[in-house]
Amino acid sequence: MAELLFRENPYLKSCEATIVAVHGDSIELDRTVFYPLGGGQAGDTGKLGPWRVLDTRKGPAGGDSVLHIIEPGANAAAGSKVELQLDWERRHRLMRLHTALHLLGAVVKAPVTGGRINDDKAHLDFDIEMERLVKDAIEAQLNELVRSGAATRATWITDAELDARPELVKTMSVAPPRGEGRVRLMEIPGIDLQACGGTHVANIAEIGTLKVVRIRSEGKRNKRVTLELE
Numbered sequence: 001m002a003e004l005l006f007r008e009n010p011y012l013k014s015c016e017a018t019i020v021a022v023h024g025d026s027i028e029l030d031r032t033v034f035y036p037l038g039g040g041q042a043g044d045t046g047k048l049g050p051w052r053v054l055d056t057r058k059g060p061a062g063g064d065s066v067l068h069i070i071e072p073g074a075n076a077a078a079g080s081k082v083e084l085q086l087d088w089e090r091r092h093r094l095m096r097l098h099t100a101l102h103l104l105g106a107v108v109k110a111p112v113t114g115g116r117i118n119d120d121k122a123h124l125d126f127d128i129e130m131e132r133l134v135k136d137a138i139e140a141q142l143n144e145l146v147r148s149g150a151a152t153r154a155t156w157i158t159d160a161e162l163d164a165r166p167e168l169v170k171t172m173s174v175a176p177p178r179g180e181g182r183v184r185l186m187e188i189p190g191i192d193l194q195a196c197g198g199t200h201v202a203n204i205a206e207i208g209t210l211k212v213v214r215i216r217s218e219g220k221r222n223k224r225v226t227l228e229l230e
């Protein structure tokens with residue numbers, strides 16, 4: 001199990017770590033700043049020692065096991081110390097777009113059926129009628145929220161507390177990370193509160209201007225709203 005440094009501080013760009021296991025091109029470390037693909041958010045990329053990290057995934061054991069997928073042919077060995085370096089510009093875009101989806105979920109008042117955050121764009125799918133999704137209105141409301149400049153806040157509750165408050169699970173298809181007895185809540189005071197294990201910016205002003213680039217039907221219960229950063 002790795003110590004997941006991004007949970008307490010998503011702004012950490014590098015750290016030292018020890019390789020605890022090597023499975024082919026997948027490296028496990030005792031600690032990491034790399035976020036593994038999950039909750040719709042893409043896995044991080046960057047450098048591990050001299051090697052490029054192409055992707056980051058959760059390990060098959062689940063929990064806090066993280067696999068750093070490095071370039072083929074690297075000769076990494078268990079026990080060695082390495083320097084980790086995030087591709088920070090990409091991660092920061094992921095953080096801005098991820099936090100933007102929390103705003104989108106607050107602006108569009110409908111059940112969320114799915115979502116995805118890539119480094120160039122992000123989307124949520126809503127169970128809603130197409131005619132209720134007005135591109136210009138959504139974009140204007142999003143940017144008004146961004147300009148309000150609210151600080152985000154992470155807190156923790158127990159699995160039992162979460163079970164007692166099902167309204168905190170907003171995205172039906174993405175279960176919040178649990179299993180260690182506690183779940184992280186992400187709060188944007190006055191705007192949004194939900195269980196979420198992803199990485200977020202400290203203040204929503206950091207997102208910058210948002211564009212609604214597309215609204216499209218992806219099925220009866222999936223009306224997809226796609227955002228980009230300006």
Ligand SMILES: [Zn+2]
Pocket residue numbers: 098099102186196197198199200
């Ligand atoms: Zn989130």
